[in-house]
Amino acid sequence: MDVGLFAQYVMNGLMLGMMYALVAVGFTLFFGVLDIINFSHGDVLTVGAFTGLATYLGLSKIGITWAPAQVVIVLLVATTCMAALGAVIARYLVLPLKAAPALNTLLLTLMLGTVLHEAIRLFYPLGANPQRFPPLLPTTAYSFGNFTLRVDSVMLLLAGLAVIVGIHLVINKTKLGLAIRAVAQDEETAKTMGINFTLIVLVTFAIGSGLAAFAGILHGLYYSEINFAMGLLLGVIGFSSAIVGGLGNIYGAIIGGFLFAALQTIGVLAMPFASAYKDVFAFGVIILIMAWRPTGLISEKISERV
Amino acid sequence: MSKARAVFAVLLPGIGSAVAVTVYVILLLAVESQAAIAALLVAGVIVVLAAARFGGMARIGRSFAERENAMNLVIVLAVLAVTGFFYEDHFVLLLMATVIIYVIACLGLNLQFGYAGTLNFAGAAFFGVGCYTAAVLTKHTAMPHLLILVAGGVMAAVIGSLLILPVLRTRSHYSAVVTIAFALLFKIFLEVNDTLGGPQGLPVDGMNVLGWEFNDNIEIGEDFEVAFYVNYIVVGLIVLALAFTFVRRLERSWVGLNLDALRLDETAAACFGLNITRWKITAFTLGNFLTGVAGALYAMMLGFIAPTNFTFGDSLILVSIILLGGIGNPWGLVVATTILIILPEKLQVIQEYRFLLFGAMVILILLFRPEGLLPRPLRTYLPGWQPK
Numbered sequence: 001m002d003v004g005l006f007a008q009y010v011m012n013g014l015m016l017g018m019m020y021a022l023v024a025v026g027f028t029l030f031f032g033v034l035d036i037i038n039f040s041h042g043d044v045l046t047v048g049a050f051t052g053l054a055t056y057l058g059l060s061k062i063g064i065t066w067a068p069a070q071v072v073i074v075l076l077v078a079t080t081c082m083a084a085l086g087a088v089i090a091r092y093l094v095l096p097l098k099a100a101p102a103l104n105t106l107l108l109t110l111m112l113g114t115v116l117h118e119a120i121r122l123f124y125p126l127g128a129n130p131q132r133f134p135p136l137l138p139t140t141a142y143s144f145g146n147f148t149l150r151v152d153s154v155m156l157l158l159a160g161l162a163v164i165v166g167i168h169l170v171i172n173k174t175k176l177g178l179a180i181r182a183v184a185q186d187e188e189t190a191k192t193m194g195i196n197f198t199l200i201v202l203v204t205f206a207i208g209s210g211l212a213a214f215a216g217i218l219h220g221l222y223y224s225e226i227n228f229a230m231g232l233l234l235g236v237i238g239f240s241s242a243i244v245g246g247l248g249n250i251y252g253a254i255i256g257g258f259l260f261a262a263l264q265t266i267g268v269l270a271m272p273f274a275s276a277y278k279d280v281f282a283f284g285v286i287i288l289i290m291a292w293r294p295t296g297l298i299s300e301k302i303s304e305r306v
Numbered sequence: 307m308s309k310a311r312a313v314f315a316v317l318l319p320g321i322g323s324a325v326a327v328t329v330y331v332i333l334l335l336a337v338e339s340q341a342a343i344a345a346l347l348v349a350g351v352i353v354v355l356a357a358a359r360f361g362g363m364a365r366i367g368r369s370f371a372e373r374e375n376a377m378n379l380v381i382v383l384a385v386l387a388v389t390g391f392f393y394e395d396h397f398v399l400l401l402m403a404t405v406i407i408y409v410i411a412c413l414g415l416n417l418q419f420g421y422a423g424t425l426n427f428a429g430a431a432f433f434g435v436g437c438y439t440a441a442v443l444t445k446h447t448a449m450p451h452l453l454i455l456v457a458g459g460v461m462a463a464v465i466g467s468l469l470i471l472p473v474l475r476t477r478s479h480y481s482a483v484v485t486i487a488f489a490l491l492f493k494i495f496l497e498v499n500d501t502l503g504g505p506q507g508l509p510v511d512g513m514n515v516l517g518w519e520f521n522d523n524i525e526i527g528e529d530f531e532v533a534f535y536v537n538y539i540v541v542g543l544i545v546l547a548l549a550f551t552f553v554r555r556l557e558r559s560w561v562g563l564n565l566d567a568l569r570l571d572e573t574a575a576a577c578f579g580l581n582i583t584r585w586k587i588t589a590f591t592l593g594n595f596l597t598g599v600a601g602a603l604y605a606m607m608l609g610f611i612a613p614t615n616f617t618f619g620d621s622l623i624l625v626s627i628i629l630l631g632g633i634g635n636p637w638g639l640v641v642a643t644t645i646l647i648i649l650p651e652k653l654q655v656i657q658e659y660r661f662l663l664f665g666a667m668v669i670l671i672l673l674f675r676p677e678g679l680l681p682r683p684l685r686t687y688l689p690g691w692q693p694k
Contacts, residue, residue, distance in 0.1 A: 108669055111669050286487045290481075294476040294480055
């Protein structure tokens with residue numbers, strides 16, 4: 001195989017992996033503090049991407065056309081709005097069901113996801129059609145044989161990396177991170193140590209949802225297109241990545257995200273004749289992994305109490 | 307004499323409500339103007355709330371609990387009466403047949419969800435397996451069409467068995483993901499697979515039993531014609547009656563008791579010597595079988611199927627039906643399916659918004675009435691047995 005083409009695939013795989021990892025980190029954070037799966041996460045990502053797009057359109061209307069300012073404002077508005085949405089979801093939908101069976105939370109978040117993406121389809125102007133996402137980053141490209149290195153891809157990768165490192169620092173080096181880890185480890189003890197449980201849950205949901213919005217913008221900038229249904233697929237893949245890495249384990253989620261992207265890329269490379277089946281392949285692999293290691297490749301640390 | 311009178315007294319609320327509901331449904335289906343439909347719906351809700359407030363619901367419930375066989379017959383007669391009233395209205399009959407078929411499919415899901423507690427978010431996928439089996443078999447083989455119904459079920463059960471290992475080994479969230487992944491996989495697979503028609507879908511032959519063409523209108527005499535959907539309603543009712551009886555008997559039997567124990571506490575059930583693996587497989591396979599049978603019948607009735615009928619959203623609608631009706635209560639299913647299928651078709655305003663509204667509705671139910679419209683009553687060990 002040609003080296004340039006191979007590099008191209010690696011680049012695409014890295015981008016995909018970055019998005020999956022960002023989504024997976026959200027899932028794993030939610031699971032850590034509340035032991036629940038928030039299936040609306042993927043659709044929060046979609047809403048985040050659409051918020052970003054709407055912000056961009058608004059900025060163009062009022063005359064701010066300087067691209068760097070646009071990028072920063074779009075990112076800020078989208079992540080802040082989704083962080084708020086995440087906190088609202090946690091406060092009014094997820095926390096009230098804390099004592100109910102796990103199935104109820106699962107269903108509720110699934111349905112919430114449906115409500116979110118249906119709302120985009122119905123109420124965003126022409127929301128049923130894919131929307132063009134503006135190229136806000138410099139699109140200069142350098143060619144090395146078959147390999148085209150786009151400056152914006154590199155910037156996106158670096159930004160994603162910065163965010164992941166940032167999350168790592170927040171979780172491991174700050175008091176807030178300590179509180180989140182304490183709640184994840186043992187809710188009761190954390191409470192007796194004076195940690196405001198509700199507040200920590202809300203903050204965690206805000207962080208996770210903000211990350212999803214960031215991933216959504218990343219997706220939009222990289223593919224120059226967003227649509228109302230993209231969250232479902234990204235959500236399921238992100239969740240599977242989180243599971244593969246072991247729920248509740250942030251590094252596992254990041255590794256899982258890149259692993260999943262690698263699998264997909266390898267799937268396309270190994271079976272070029274069947275590239276239409278790449279998603280079928282991906283989901284088949286998820287099912288197989290679940291059958292093989294039911295609680296993920298790096299399984300949860302604490303075994304279930306009877 | 308007095309015994310007959312006592313029986314009648316028990317049956318009266320049930321029969322009375324059945325007659326009232328029949329008249330109401332006929333009115334609802336016959337009315338065309340949106341305002342009138344909305345008014346009827348509001349009136350219906352008020353009457354039901356009032357009945358619940360003044361103990362009417364309890365009495366109706368007692369009729370159903372104590373004289374179940376008689377009430378089953380009454381309901382079948384009620385459906386036939388509505389069918390008879392609309393004997394030449396294609397649209398209404400199609401709606402009714404759809405409701406009947408969806409109830410069969412949901413009975414299957416109810417076995418998995420309501421009794422064994424096995425999550426299945428791929429209901430529409432297994433329904434689709436039944437549909438595509440019917441499409442392929444009617445096209446390429448001369449298999450008798452009644453057998454195709456069974457074949458659709460068997461195929462769904464077989465394909466479902468591919469998922470058994472992951473479903474058995476995983477718990478709650480994790481097994482939900484297995485079925486969600488399968489639901490997505492199935493739809494994408496259908497769309498990219500050219501042999502099965504790709505995104506355009508496949509045509510399906512109508513049913514033909516012993517030379518009786520189901521897709522021809524029934525002509526009686528010179529100018530009396532009955533819409534062909536009546537055929538499917540009759541067959542659907544027969545299949546539904548069989549499925550319903552089967553699920554009911556299963557629920558009441560020791561098998562149902564085992565499944566309940568399994569759902570409520572897997573560990574405790576295992577400690578009492580129940581073979582968890584066996585019962586989970588039983589419930590999962592039987593459930594998929596019923597869903598597949600419903601799918602095969604649906605495909606033959608519609609005459610055309612495409613992947614867009616089997617999206618993840620449709621699976622979620624099936625789950626919403628189970629939840630709205632009250633998990634584990636077959637009668638609740640009937641009510642919930644009727645509401646969820648007929649409402650968006652009659653109230654055209656909400657047709658476009660139905661996924662949104664159903665989603666919001668399920669969220670509200672989960673927050674405020676997680677037991678559903680008709681909560682599952684206590685297990686009746688004997689007909690008419692009342693918990694003291």
